[in-house]
Amino acid sequence: ALPGLVAPFGGAWLRGGGHLRVAALLAALARQGKAEGWLREETFTWEHVVSDGTSVTYAPGGLRARHVVCCQGAAALACPHFAWLPLTPNQGAVLDVAVPGLSTAQVLNRGAYVVPGVVPGQFRVGATYRWPPFAPEPGDADQRELAGRLAGVTALPFEVLSEQRGVRPAVRDRRPLLGRHPALPWLSLFGGFGSKGVSLAPRLALLLADYLDNRCELWPDVNLARYYKLYPAS
Ligand SMILES: Cc1cc2nc3c(=O)[nH]c(=O)nc-3n(C[C@H](O)[C@H](O)[C@H](O)COP(=O)(O)OP(=O)(O)OC[C@H]3O[C@@H](n4cnc5c(N)ncnc54)[C@H](O)[C@@H]3O)c2cc1C
Incomplete structure (x- = not known):
């Protein structure tokens, strides 16, 4: 028996389990991103995004990009472009x-x-x-x-x-929301991870990056296209 454990009926032991120190990992990645120049820590404002149809500029810092990916967690609810999704x-x-x-x-x-x-x-x-x-x-x-x-x-x-x-x-059908906005081809969402973001985000980030680079299709279970019918303009 393990010291201190109440287990009158025993239990099951999963081999190969573990846990992640999320705060330490995110802090280390942020340090690396700032040192290598691919991360700026600031509040992103959707009103500063300007698109000419094919590419996008973000006024603060004069950034130019082919894609903008919204990965704001639950704050995506306040993103003016994704408020129609069943995110709670x-x-x-x-x-x-x-x-x-x-x-x-x-x-x-x-x-x-x-x-x-x-x-x-x-x-x-x-x-x-x-x-x-x-x-x-x-x-x-x-x-x-x-x-x-x-x-x-x-x-x-x-x-x-x-x-x-x-x-x-959280999402109504308890599946993540990945993929392109129905009307703005430069805009994507990476979110809806509910209670599983830590375990799902690394693999799904790779999937979305490959998809935006035209190297694969999105998996239907996580593709936000399953909710396109909720988009008001459609
Ligand atoms: C109590 C609790 C326990 C959990 N336990 C687990 C677990 O054991 N395993 C697991 O897999 N998941 C767990 N989760 C779920 C996991 O934390 C989420 O699924 C995950 O954090 C979602 O990741 P995200 O990157 O989409 O959003 P977030 O982690 O919320 O990250 C979004 C980031 O965007 C930033 N942001 C938002 N708007 C802006 C803006 N305008 N400008 C700049 N930055 C902005 C926010 O500050 C935040 O840092 C738990 C969640 C909770 C609350």
Whole structure:
């Protein structure tokens, strides 16, 4: 038995599993992008995009491009060109907790996931799902829910250190939204990842890049063309 684990009926062990330190990866990629000159960190404003039909200019910095890809997460809801898609924000919370004595040899998952943190003895516990309307101020409902679920995984005492929140870009049919805008050939979307962006985005980014370079077709399951009928002009 694993130290600290409540598992009266045993469990299943998945070999080859793991977890990604997303914040550290994104920070490292941003450093690389800025050093190599392919990333500028600033707020993008759609009103500054001007197209002559084949290519596009973005006034700040005088950028010229063949493609613009909207990858704003749930903020794509506010993009003037994609408001017609069935994208809904879904709010989620995770807790960082200290559980002295709980095994760090694995990610635990039963009712909640419990992922070993960078600091020994600390774990991330997730996650909640909330649909709009969201409470204006974070209450303690998420904390109570996650602490209750953690208590089902371990009988050890734990301390809640902090709570983090995020918004998932959820889609009606729970599939990502990739591909071209129905009327603006220079514009594409890379989004709708819901609760699976970390696992899906790397492979699907490659797919969209190959598609925009005319090297492949988009997979129908993720192609936003399945919603073209919702586009008001069609
Ligand atoms: C609590 C929680 C737990 C999760 N757990 C998992 C998990 O275990 N595994 C998994 O695969 N997924 C998980 N997800 C889902 C995952 O986080 C999302 O699917 C993913 O973040 C979506 O990626 P994205 O790049 O489309 O959007 P985002 O990650 O939201 O990134 C969009 C970025 O665009 C920026 N942006 C928006 N508008 C502008 C603008 N105008 N100018 C400049 N920048 C702009 C935003 O600031 C943001 O940095 C979880 C989500 C939550 C909330």
